[in-house]
Amino acid sequence: MKKPKIRELKEAIKSLFSKPYTTKFPYEEHKPYPKFRGKPQYNEDECVGCGGCFQVCPSKAIDMIDDLENKKRILIHNPDKCIFCGECERNCITQKGIKLTNQFDISYLKNPDEVKHKVEHNLILCIFCKEIIGTEKHIRYIYKKLGNLAYSQPILITKAIENLNIKTEHEERLIPPIDRQDILKIICPKCRRISFIIDEKKEITKK
Ligand code: SF4
Numbered sequence: 001m002k003k004p005k006i007r008e009l010k011e012a013i014k015s016l017f018s019k020p021y022t023t024k025f026p027y028e029e030h031k032p033y034p035k036f037r038g039k040p041q042y043n044e045d046e047c048v049g050c051g052g053c054f055q056v057c058p059s060k061a062i063d064m065i066d067d068l069e070n071k072k073r074i075l076i077h078n079p080d081k082c083i084f085c086g087e088c089e090r091n092c093i094t095q096k097g098i099k100l101t102n103q104f105d106i107s108y109l110k111n112p113d114e115v116k117h118k119v120e121h122n123l124i125l126c127i128f129c130k131e132i133i134g135t136e137k138h139i140r141y142i143y144k145k146l147g148n149l150a151y152s153q154p155i156l157i158t159k160a161i162e163n164l165n166i167k168t169e170h171e172e173r174l175i176p177p178i179d180r181q182d183i184l185k186i187i188c189p190k191c192r193r194i195s196f197i198i199d200e201k202k203e204i205t206k207k
């Protein structure tokens with residue numbers, strides 16, 4: 001048998017008189033370090049429902065369900081698929097919509113829903129073709145961010161008009177055909193293009 005080196009002997013004696021590096025969890029409460037990456041948690045006030053976290057998540061731990069009938073978008077975080085990489089937090093457009101907490105004890109007995117966390121948002125759909133435009137909060141967030149520049153985008157102008165409670169005489173007509181006055185309504189880019197083409201065609205016919 002080889003004799004132990006002096007350095008190894010010194011380490012062995014030192015470890016006999018020093019505290020262990022591991023904690024006594026679960027027999028004692030464990031406090032993670034401040035930068036510990038634990039269970040991500042949505043902040044319902046700061047999340048605008050853009051779906052950015054859902055798109056960047058490498059392990060598909062976030063579900064995004066768009067319920068067109070009830071005009072709702074639901075984002076669900078599944079801790080059992082999460083690898084705690086922090087990409088959702090890093091790429092959140094508001095920087096505060098989802099944050100990694102230091103919660104590490106996320107085991108469950110029977111129901112995985114016990115540890116899931118979700119947020120719900122109101123969806124805005126095109127009034128003609130029912131295509132998803134975005135969430136109400138996301139559109140208002142962009143409107144606020146852009147300031148005066150928001151007036152170059154018809155959907156954002158429409159939201160501003162809504163804030164002022166101005167009603168147009170054509171507001172109640174929500175059925176096709178799409179017409180010129182529909183340019184200033186909540187419609188998707190495709191329907192908006194149709195309204196521009198119809199408008200241009202009228203001009204051409206007049207000439
Ligand atoms: S605001 Fe942030 S947390 Fe909310 S959906 Fe967008 S990226 Fe996710």
Ligand code: SF4
Pocket residue numbers: 040056057058059060061062077081082083084085086087088089
């Ligand atoms: S921490 Fe990583 S794996 Fe977990 S939800 Fe966020 S992006 Fe997905």
